[in-house]
Amino acid sequence: MFKSIVSIRERFSPQLRKVAVNTSWLFADRILRMGVGLFVGVWVARYLGPEQYGLYNYAIAFVSLFSAFATLGLDSIVVRDLVRYPACRDEILGTTFVLKLIGGLFTLLLTVGIISLLRPNETLTHWLVGITAVGTLFQAFDAIDFWFQSQTQSKYTVYAKSTAFLLITVVKVILIWMQAPLIAFACTGLAETIIGAVCLIVVYQANRYTLGVWQLQLQRSKQLLKESWSLILSGLTVYVYSKIDQVMLGSMLIKQSELGFYAVAVRLSEVFDFLPMILSISVLPKLTEIRQRDYKEYINKFQSYFDLMLILWLLVAIPVSLLAPFIVNCLYGESYTKSAHILSIYVWAQFGSNLGIARSGFLLLEGKQIFSLYLSASGAVLNVVLNLFLIPKYGAMGATIATLITYFLVIVAIIFFVNELKIISKILLRSFNLPHAIIRFLEVVK
Known part of the structure; x- marks a missing residue:
């Protein structure tokens, strides 16, 4: 066993081992901060x-x-x-x-x-x-x-x-x-x-x-x-x-408590945001390498990347949404009960983080980063407009609805109307065919 471990270590260059160790330090830091x-x-x-x-x-x-x-x-x-x-x-x-x-x-x-x-x-x-x-x-x-x-x-x-x-x-x-x-x-x-x-x-x-x-x-x-x-x-x-x-x-709003309820829901929703970020750091260099030698394989691998991001989103969103009342009451107590309802809905907006990171990676590798600026700017304007209408009437829930609508329109809907982004829309549609996405994911794991 010792010889096999040494053999595995010898397969990696000193520089690659250095990168792996560096990443492990950053990962440990994120885990420490998340937990404590x-x-x-x-x-x-x-x-x-x-x-x-x-x-x-x-x-x-x-x-x-x-x-x-x-x-x-x-x-x-x-x-x-x-x-x-x-x-x-x-x-x-x-x-x-x-x-x-x-x-x-x-x-x-x-x-x-x-x-x-x-x-x-x-x-x-x-x-x-x-x-x-x-x-x-x-x-x-x-x-x-x-x-x-x-x-x-x-x-x-x-x-x-x-x-x-x-x-x-x-x-x-x-x-x-x-x-x-x-x-x-x-x-x-x-x-x-x-x-x-x-x-x-x-x-x-x-x-x-x-x-x-x-x-x-x-x-x-x-x-x-x-x-x-x-x-x-x-x-x-x-x-x-x-x-x-x-x-x-x-x-x-006059009552700052509404923001308190909302902040708790957002914080709990974003607990696992480091996962798609770390996945991105690990995957993008490999995708860059594949793109240089085989574009078809590169697109297939990006499909698997989107599939994984979608599955990761559902693995977090479904249990958190269902268990929101228990999670909030257990952690924050009865005074934050209103946060549970917000959390059960807001957590679904995390697809904006997962799929948004995957899309940004694609734009980066394709040299189309300018679209990231256009999309984030349009999202900022849209979010402000929606909040102006929804917050006075619905408070924290209005802000939650505004976030869901903004993420859906900017992350999903808009890519079907921009020619340069059509290829992402095809990849995304295939990922939303969940049974096939799971099958592709299991094949990659094997």
């Missing part, structure tokens, strides 16, 4: 109650709407450049740090200014948004994370950010025990970002690098911004697409 985060998040939600929990999530969602200005769409571009030009490390990291710092400052001023205009007499909301937005300044230190990503050494980022996460988790439990006010929990989010930044600096220097040699290069900054502007726009539309419902719920 869900447990403590439930505890915090029960302690705060629907009203305060709703206001807390409103502040987070509001800042998230503008976070594209903090990230500046630089992440993947910077990692790419660090791989291509490792000798320019200090110039790239220094320029990235300054750009993201400026982006964070802009996000802070923008969010505080807008919330002051929208809700002029709500001092607590101003503080919650302001404290949350300050955290975007410290995201500038994610430049260190980009370096470790480029070196396939994400374990150091996991060390840093998991340390911060676990420390703040303990602090949250202490705050609940002390019966702390809502503002204290907003401060924990900021503290986690700061501690995470400090830990990143520590692991960076422990690897014999230093921040002191970082340098800002104006030509480099112009080049980065020239490439990233479309990603900033795309990121903005994606955040509007995915977060505007919570912001509109918090803005249009």
Whole structure:
């Protein structure tokens, strides 16, 4: 047995083994955050109650709407450049740090200014948004994370950010025990970002690098911004697409408890969102390789990929929808009973995540990423319009219905009317023939 294990190890190149180990670190980090985060998040939600929990999530969602200005769409571009030009490390990291710092400052001023205009007499909301937005300044230190990503050494980022996460988790439990006010929990989010930044600096220097040699290069900054502007726009539309419902719920309704009920349903629905993401990371490189040698086989494999995404969606949606009352009451208690009805319907919208990721992968490999921007922008507009009509009348359930309609029209319906996307519509129709999709899936497993 030992010899067979060694033989298997020898089949993989050192680089491939390095990628596998790196992925396992990221996977372990997601599992840790999902498990511990869900447990403590439930505890915090029960302690705060629907009203305060709703206001807390409103502040987070509001800042998230503008976070594209903090990230500046630089992440993947910077990692790419660090791989291509490792000798320019200090110039790239220094320029990235300054750009993201400026982006964070802009996000802070923008969010505080807008919330002051929208809700002029709500001092607590101003503080919650302001404290949350300050955290975007410290995201500038994610430049260190980009370096470790480029070196396939994400374990150091996991060390840093998991340390911060676990420390703040303990602090949250202490705050609940002390019966702390809502503002204290907003401060924990900021503290986690700061501690995470400090830990990143520590692991960076422990690897014999230093921040002191970082340098800002104006030509480099112009080049980065020239490439990233479309990603900033795309990121903005994606955040509007995915977060505007919570912001509109918090803005249009007097009772913040409606947002509290809705936030719980969304959080429970998205617990398994990491699965299609990890599947995408594993599958797309292989599909890229197959496309280069056999396009017919590539389409067949993409069919299996869509089949798997659809089956994965149903495996989550069906039991969660049926067991929603039990899940909500068991985790959050009777005060969140209304979330159960929302969850039983909202969880079906997760096809937007599964099939949307699969479709985005296809557009990426076919060089048609511009359609992702068009589709997310149209989804953002549609979601806003639907929420304007449905939230005043139906509250949180109105936002749920708006999400379902938006995802169906943007993820499914629209691809039948765009010539460049017709091939995806054929693949999707075959996947919706569930018995055949299951048979194809079982054949691939064999």
